Amino acid sequence: MRGSCYSRAVTIPFRPITPTRLQAKGWARVGKPGAHLLRRGAWYPVVRISSSHIVVLDVNRRNVPVDRRFLEIRYHPPERWSVVRCEPREIQRVGRLFPLTYAVCPSCRHRQGFGTDTKELACERCKKSAALAWDELS
Numbered sequence: 001m002r003g004s005c006y007s008r009a010v011t012i013p014f015r016p017i018t019p020t021r022l023q024a025k026g027w028a029r030v031g032k033p034g035a036h037l038l039r040r041g042a043w044y045p046v047v048r049i050s051s052s053h054i055v056v057l058d059v060n061r062r063n064v065p066v067d068r069r070f071l072e073i074r075y076h077p078p079e080r081w082s083v084v085r086c087e088p089r090e091i092q093r094v095g096r097l098f099p100l101t102y103a104v105c106p107s108c109r110h111r112q113g114f115g116t117d118t119k120e121l122a123c124e125r126c127k128k129s130a131a132l133a134w135d136e137l138s
């Protein structure tokens with residue numbers, strides 16, 4: 001690259017760079033267990049809405065089509081922990097022992113148990129601290 005290109009580049013007025021995540025078309029999560037492979041209570045970025053029935057989500061960097069009926073969609077980034085209440089038989093199927101009610105981290109989707117009157121929780125994995133969305137219990 002020639003020196004002149006570089007000097008021209010630095011004179012371009014400053015423009016804030018928007019992180020890719022903020023350009024998502026929205027966020028979606030599943031409430032009820034069903035014929036999908038998504039983690040309950042976890043928010044996934046919407047890649048596109050391909051028809052009236054199918055929404056394509058970014059699930060761990062893979063595009064996964066999901067039936068829209070399973071989804072709750074919102075257009076601003078998730079900020080609070082989802083509170084998920086499990087049926088005992090669902091826990092058996094997962095094959096791991098989870099508390100009957102657990103929270104899902106809004107930023108890294110880590111599942112974590114908490115005390116009964118917890119209002120705010122710090123993530124063991126990504127260290128983010130956020131309020132629990134008790135009013136949106138799924």
Ligand SMILES: [Zn+2]
Nearest residue numbers: 105108123126
């Ligand atoms: Zn986290």
